[in-house]
Amino acid sequence: MKKERDEDFEANLSGNENSDAARSRWFKRIKKGILTSTSEKKETPEGLWAKCPECNYICTTTELNEGLYVCPKCNYHHRIGSEEYYEMLFDNDEYEEHFDNIVSTDFLGFTDLKPYSKRLEEIHSKTDLKDSMRIASGKINGQGLVIACMDFEFIGGSLGSVMGEKFSRAVDYCIEHKLPFLVISKSGGARMMESAFSLMQLAKTSGKLSQLSDAKIPYISLLTDPTFGGISASFGMLGDLNIAEPGALIGFAGPRVIKETIKKDLPPGFQRSEFLLDHGFLDFIVDRKILKQKLSQLITLFNN
């Protein structure tokens, strides 16, 4: 049984990544392509140390990287980004990135504790990420695939206009090139700084999935820790196959909001992948170590 993590991932949606609540358990890509754990880090001759948030097992990041960011002791799936998934899934780490010229802009002039435009500037200066989703095409075990993958560290992987537009163009690309579509979700929900525009992305992406469906192109939705709100209320749950990594928190409303509403504690394992599988919302749970093999097996079955 996994211990319950009382984490408020909504805090990540604010973009205040230095706040205590937002200080979270994902690997952070600092410039130069080095990964570091946000919680525990210490320089050593062998590289950086990383501590498992589930069992506190300590190993080097090199060791972790070789193990696909899965804890060697307890099988906890660390939060990773698009770069790591692409490296893990595409043959020889070869892929072509698409539509990375599309970037967010502060159309509404939205200001909370900080202007949205300022937040975007700050994130762009700190990471190489352009937004919360990247699109790439390549081959996995020799078969073509388009992967749209979210980056949680970009404002909590939030769904805004850029994600909606990239997703849409990725669908067009899949239809044009007759390639199956994999979306790897990891998001706190909609990007509030884009207000109703972010909400409308749910309809926009669903419309594109309708076209993908008419073209008879397989769409696989892989849900990873965490996937909430607007993602689960749209394309996240609309896969021809919905699959998930083990132990991922997945839901519509966040646990904090639910607890405040029903005024009692939630049962152990609530909103975890295993819970969703049990309730009939997932086709299966897939361990990261066999993810590539499983995906290429599925593509073979679809393409045959």
Add this chain to the structure above:
Amino acid sequence: MPHYPNKQFLDFEQPIKELYEQIEQTKKLAEKNPKINYQSTVDQLELTIADKRKEITCKLTPWQRVQLSRHPDRPYTLKYLEKMTTNFVELHGDRNVKDDKAMIGGFAQLDGETIMFIGQQKGTNTKLRQLRNFGMANPEGYRKALRLMKLAEKFNKPVVTLIDTPGAFPGQEAEERGQGEAIARNIYEMIRLKVPVICVIIGEGASGGALGIGVGDRVLMMENTWYTVISPENCSAILWRSWEKKEVAAEQLKLTAIDMKGFGLVDEIVPEPFGGAHWDYDEAAQTLKHAILRNLHEIKDIPPQERVNERITKFGKMGFWNEV
């Protein structure tokens, strides 16, 4: 609308309440002094009330619009159906789990034409508010809505949805039964529904809970409603880390009908009686009825597949970004 003793007043409606109190006092005086004619005083006060309603309408802040959208005397879905339609037959249940009282639907005639109406329903008193779960539907509510939409599609009847929800219900059982999946499925199926679909925000338009019955060829907003991705209160709590910034959040979110029409995210604003729909149910319903009929007339003859394509294209254009 309720008569004076039962009327409820928002903070910025207090001047009107005071005018009503003056009318009541005047009437009492009239009873005591039957020889004096107080009618002109009462008439004058009623004219002042009418003026005050206009005055309020002219200078509403975004937060006040949010308050009006939640006004306890505001007409809800069933009230509009009562005032606009004939032959309404309510249909229940999702054929799966249960009948969700927060989401209602059924066939009715609007100016003689059969239409499938679907909408969230709020309660009009404490007991009914609980029964209706404050207009927050569970997955079975969204699935009932989808069942009714498919029924309408089968018999080639247009769908009209009336949206009024503070959000989909964030409960434990809602998650167990797949709240996210239910809303996602509705959005997906609505965007490819073969019959004309018109959606109207008649009160609160909160997030996925609203969009779950909100994908249409035409989306209308009544004048004093709001529609966005999160309630101002929750937005304040997450982005400002305080419950105190709801007014600022309401401004920043640009959630009013005027904003939404300006962004092209909704197609039309339906005017309300001065001061809000709660001042005159008949007038509010008649204006809405004509807006629905006019929009329906404009889209009903488009071939179904073309209409679906236009719907997908319309939502496909929504968003803002730079290409560098």
